Amino acid sequence: MFMARTCGSHSQTTGPRLRDVAQRLFARHGYAAVSMRQIAAEVGVQAGALYNYIPDKQGLLFDLMRTHLEDLLAAWQAEPHGAGPLEALEAFTRFHIRFHLERPDAVFIAYMELRNLEPENFAVIEGLRKRYETVLEDILSAGKQAGVFTLPDTKLAALAVIAMLTGVTTWYRDDGRLSRDRVARIYWNMVRKAVGA
Amino acid sequence: MFMARTCGSHSQTTGPRLRDVAQRLFARHGYAAVSMRQIAAEVGVQAGALYNYIPDKQGLLFDLMRTHLEDLLAAWQAEPHGAGPLEALEAFTRFHIRFHLERPDAVFIAYMELRNLEPENFAVIEGLRKRYETVLEDILSAGKQAGVFTLPDTKLAALAVIAMLTGVTTWYRDDGRLSRDRVARIYWNMVRKAVGA
DNA sequence: GTCTATACTAAGATAGAC
């Protein structure tokens, strides 16, 4: 019977660990401020070994952002929406807060590192972001037509609501005075009133 | 009569230009991604010459952020507030949008580069940010006590409103379909309803 | 798949001439 070498294969763990570590470091210090050597050190390998899993540093960033946004869109598709626009808006509000509070690092990167994407990669990420904005815009638009929302401008309302909800990630702490559910309830109260429902 | 040398003194222009250039480059590419040589090239001097005006790169970033936030607080002090809480909230909403749209680069840096501040500098900047949040919180608090606002949570409402208003800077374009005034009016409509006024 | 070693480039900051 053999014992595995100390320096043997770790292909089943190094790949995921690399992404986990990079996500945390990019969120904390910024993409440009984090070196491949730092990432490698936290993963527990030498810098050269990382290139068995990624094409380059830019590819790593792009992969993290694309995965996050695709997860976001897929999760909303899987979320039970209510019947009418008011129920759908409440579902969206609670979903957005919950989803974003569960992945603060991925959210941070998706909003802060757009500048560091090369043009082709930027176009892909922007497309995914637009698709998510459209989800909310469609809800608001349907509600306005049905006469349950009063909105001066549907497009701006969508942007305003998303900005307001995403802002939660900048201050929320798990050991703070409010639970996630309580925060979601308070924000839903403000969103509902803002759209005139 | 003398003609100034081509390589003569520019002390009255290089200092301000350095800050202008750095602000634009930091906003566009991020603090960590911009080199002193890039900045120097755009200013039109060699890298070494920059150190006649700044202690180091970190000091430059800190100076830009502190100046921006001090300008913000001073500008609000100079702004005519209305009599009651409702008028004050409208004044704050319009002021915040106007002030932020006038300085997109400074705003971007103040929100995105907090991670790149050294601890002592970070503490100063956070203090200034808190002071500005408190401005809005006090308005909301006064309005709630006077019975003109209906708010589930004053603190969260302040954070929500600021996030919503600041979000304008991420999508507004001068050649877009809406003027700044029109945007401010639409946002004031939503803010007013959100606080139950 | 990971290591060691390294090629190559560029960074922040300083010294001394003019």
Place this chain on the structure above:
DNA sequence: GTCTATCTTAGTATAGAC
């Protein structure tokens, strides 16, 4: 006050041994 030149450190990425 700016330039040229340079010190020192560190970055991304690759080559070849194991």
